[in-house]
Amino acid sequence: MTRQAGQATIELVVGATLLAALALGGVDVLRVLRAHDAAERAAGRAAVLVAERRPIPDSLRRGVQLRVHGGAVRAAVRTCVLTAQIGCFDVGAVVHVP
């Protein structure tokens, strides 16, 4: 194996590893973004129902923790990530309903 070929192989392996790590991290980031999206949507929909003085249906609470207190609608969605060893945590959103 020539010196140049060895160099290229090492760079390829490092690049591939980096890409794999980035892909995994990307999936986790997307997962958190998805949880945030879900929390925002749930909080928004619940806020509309609260403002309309209508009850919040159970279907809206599926997979989302919803709390209505003091003019604020808080939604939290539990999500888990693979990388960074953060584990599982709540991603939340809040909408104020005066």
Add this chain to the structure above:
Amino acid sequence: MSERGQVAPVAVAALVLLAMGIVLLGHLAAIRSGGARGQAAADVAALTAARAAADDPDAPASELRAAANAAAESNGDTLRAFRIESRGPGLPVAIDVTVAATTRGDVPGLGQRADVTVARARAGIAYSAQLPDGTFRPVDLSGATGAAAAIRAAEAQIGWPYVWGGESRAEGGFDCSGLVDFALSAAGFHPPGRPTAADLWRLATPEPASALAPGDLVFMGSASGAPFHVGMYVGEGTVIAAPHTGAVVRYEPLEAGGWDGFGRILPAAGAERPTGPVDRAARRHQVPVNVLEAVLELVPGREPDRTAAAIGSGQRRHPGDLAAALADALGDSSLAALVLRRASGPALGDGFRGDVKLLRLDPGPAPATAAVAVPLLREPAGQGPSGIRAAGAAGAAIDEGDRLLERLSGSDAGRSPLGGFAAVRHLSRLGLNALTLLPNRTLGAIGSVAGTAWDAVAVAVDLAAGGYREGFAFSGFGLWAARLTLAGSLLAAAGGLFTAITARSRRDRIVGGLQLAGGGLQAAGLATAGTDLIVLGAAGMEVPPVGVALILAGTAITAGVAAYQAWPTLRRIGSRAKSWLSDRGSAAWHGARSLVGSLPSPW
């Protein structure tokens, strides 16, 4: 320079670009999140203002706007436009608001940014009024006292069905003496118990017919000392009475009733007032004058006589249900409820309510003062280095596309339902991809160029079909096709990165870098749809306008690179085609000439 030395700068540049892309994507995600937050804030602001209007339809516009503004600010956003939709003074039926959400961030190459996402919402108000059961209609006395108050209370009962007596008010007693008892009580005179006509006769001071004044009582059977029927004189030779079972409270001419006794309980002073066209219309068509007044106040321009005729017809169709009669006559239950509220005054209490509901946005233009068309705000850039010029230019180009799409999306609501069409289209695109895998370089070049041209045309078609308005919506097979496209874009980007790293010439490095940029932008554009793109079980996904702009930019770059790479081959193909056509054309020309020559001449 050695090859080793060339690789490291390219790798570093690629990593820097990747990092910048991630930051840019993060900012785009934040803008998207800001848009969602802004929409929620707009929804809540519209509903809050609508609630304020529902609770008090007479509230001034400034108060409603303040309510919407407070709601928007409590969610960290700004109220940009506010409009009350009314069907008349004091009749707000919908609130239309536009809220702006600002996302701030420091994007490499673009500097300090403050991107504004505009959201619009519309909330409707529906009013309802329920008159109390088991009692006469409440009435707004409008400051009247004494006999005037009694007359106003009695007139409000016109059309009320007669129900015979009873010993107490709680039992009903919507008969002749019950009506008079209610009217006297409204004026502050409370007869003991539940008086009959005879009881009222004994309470009254007798007087001659010639001395009758509005508010005085008229009796039948007074010669016996115990009259059996009573009514109330309202002036201009007219009496209000609840005559008998099967009839309703009504106006009657004094001379037609057979009244033989007259008495006064309340002082007449102040009860006499000029009879106007509204009073005359109410009496002519047997409708409560306070209700007719309320209709005319709420809907200016209506003619009293025709309005009274319509209400009278409604009352005949809905005996005893004034709310239904008014809704029937006015063709609007909300307006009917507001009329009852105005006519009844505070005594209606909880009988009046307003419900609010988020409405679909009209396809028409946004409020005149809306900021939908306002371009993205741009905060002054910092004094530091502005970053790589090319990245800045690319960012500005994307920004321009984003701004254009934002403007267009604000003008109308609509989606491009790709679905099955997208599936067929992407399958066809896969066929072109397969061409590029063939060992024949010419066919590969044709497939590559045709594929990228296909992509460019497809995006243009989608844009023309309305995708620019709210982005693209994918579902079903189209969703899978989009996933395959994402995989292809990522592979193209990875291939470009690999080419850029391992390239031995400057040309190849540039080509690889552009492939990386094109594929990366396409993938980034698709990624703006969120995790629905990759999560199994998702029903569909939406690519927002900013994602469409990214895909468009990536496709343009990829198409340019493909055309550049395939140019020699294409030129060779073109040259061969030209020569083939020339040969065939020449042969055809000679053939045609000989054919024409063989034809007999007409001359």
